[in-house]
Amino acid sequence: MKHFAWSLALVLLGFGASVHTAEAGDDSAPAASNVPGAPTPAIHPDRSITFTLEAPDARSVNVAGGDGLGKGPFPMTKGVEGHWSVTTPPAVPGFHYYWFVLDGVSVSDPSSKSYFGYGKETSGIEVPEPGADYYAINPVPHGEVRARWYLSKTTGEWRRALVYTPPGYDGNPKTRYPVLYLQHGSGEDETGWTRQGRAQFILDNLIAAGKAQPMIVVMDRGYAARVGMSEAKIAPGSSPADIKPGFMAFEDVIIHDLIPTIDASYRTVPDREHRAMAGLSMGGMQTLFIGLHHLDMFAYVASLSGPIVADPDSKQPLASTSPALFDTHTAYEGAFSDPGAFNSRVKLLWLGVGTAEPELFRAGIGGAVQALRAAGVRLVYFESHGTAHEWQTWRRDLNDLAPRLFR
């Protein structure tokens, strides 16, 4: 029926509908990230994946994607009637972005839902992790994810934040809740944490199990340009100094536009002891940049795979930053210069990285952890084993982090 219903308008309008009828094999199952009814991509029991595309006139088709998919690109083979396919090696569990390279052009897979990544709509594949049900939609009470529009004085534009309200929010109209501000990574947007990250189900499950406090989670779009400000150019090798103006504009959005909107619109506890900030990758950088600069606003600060920036005014490429340059006395405007004061003021500093992430991330974050601990700064360090700079790392991070908040 689903197949039928999709094509009804086409049928009514006299168009035929082209549908994949390929089967990837009896032992495989369509990915949960497929559009409903699409048989491929299909995942085999060993986590190898069969991808297909109908492209009778194409000369070459490849599959490429995120690290956990394996070392691609994977050339597809042309079969009968222009049916291209390939079965890739076993993938790492979790969510991976991917795309087809069709005669040299990167295109989305029409069989996949799309996910905002790399600054555009990108295909994604959900590879199940055996035994991991902490991000599944389980028969427990569920919160809502609300789209909230607000006018930013900083940027002069209407912005949209997504707001998770925990189960029971509407039914307990006198209860007030703490708030976690949770940011996506570079190239993603405010939809990342719920669509790719499944943050709402992670929270639902933790709250149902009594492992996390019921909390509001606010996910905003992590880009901002001040009124009249021109956008910086993209340049591989950009430096912290290149990033800074945009981070400062986003800081003003968070502090002066978003937090007042949230505190006015939801039943929050509007003080620092009930406010956390966390983010992944670029969002982790923003969390350290903004959160450590506003410890009057946040008592909990968490960076998930966020590059450590030793000097925010450096003109050296980010990727070249050496962990040896990280000085706990001066970093982040001296936030750590008095470890005792920091420890008594900050309820939680949380840093994490996946063990399969590039050296850039592991060395930088690991080096900062070592230096901070040596200086006497109290922190939680979490490693996600075997996962790369991808969403499975950040799901695990959130599952570790959320229970530590607002205790």
Added chain:
Amino acid sequence: MKHFAWSLALVLLGFGASVHTAEAGDDSAPAASNVPGAPTPAIHPDRSITFTLEAPDARSVNVAGGDGLGKGPFPMTKGVEGHWSVTTPPAVPGFHYYWFVLDGVSVSDPSSKSYFGYGKETSGIEVPEPGADYYAINPVPHGEVRARWYLSKTTGEWRRALVYTPPGYDGNPKTRYPVLYLQHGSGEDETGWTRQGRAQFILDNLIAAGKAQPMIVVMDRGYAARVGMSEAKIAPGSSPADIKPGFMAFEDVIIHDLIPTIDASYRTVPDREHRAMAGLSMGGMQTLFIGLHHLDMFAYVASLSGPIVADPDSKQPLASTSPALFDTHTAYEGAFSDPGAFNSRVKLLWLGVGTAEPELFRAGIGGAVQALRAAGVRLVYFESHGTAHEWQTWRRDLNDLAPRLFR
């Protein structure tokens, strides 16, 4: 800065970023439906549109799409460095689906946001209508759009409904609201009315102007298969009898799963006088099929470009149904057989169509309107001038319909 931020992860990981730098001309502006920062598609003052794609190795690229885009497909021309482009004739205002045909394969435009249509993620272009600000995001109080998960006993699956709550919903905890159940068309899903249709902004604007009652709007996914039921095959030429089992399953979802969930979760007025159902195209068919069958549940029924089905058990192709077959005595299980009783029981029957829609829609809906009026059935008939079987028709429809509800 936005450009920069998107590519940060790529930069950090050592990838270069490829970005459109093409300009469509000084008189054009990027479409609001583009991903942020993408300069094309760009819309000229006469509503002609420039599309571009980087495809150095492609042999042919065309643009194709919805009716309002014009009579395509439009062949693109290869310029320097594999830069393909075309400027299409002036388009009809409104939202149009479109796609590229790249060496014979239909693919999404990486510069466009994606919209769920045709059973997959599809590119879309928003062409402004001069003077129309009823669907703009204006400086008025805004409601929220909430994602609500619920377990359907009918299908055995977790389903997601999107729920618009009007401005002031949280601030007036003793106020109860009427509910409009609002369905998308074939090939679309529960996101259609807010992403393509901008229903939340239409309601915000109407409510702010005092033209519509504050109401809750529930948008569900209009497909359902009972537990263990196999999905019907897609077949151009399918008949009402082919459609019926799926519609009946969806009917049970609405009546037995969704309405009880909504009435238990939100401050509704849970009676028929405060409950409406409306839908577009396939959703209009569903509204007449379900709403007229449950006049004990709905006092307001609206079909937006919904094909009229004279006989739900017919095995003739839908597209072949003649308006002459529509018998007001027997249609829809005799719902109209006693026009006086119908008129006193039903607060509103609303039917609409766009004047540029195919004959299939215009003749069927127009014929039913004529027959119903001749029989003495009271109804509102609305024509959207110059618009096709597309979203601009349905935005106008909602803007006409919503003020008539719950009066």
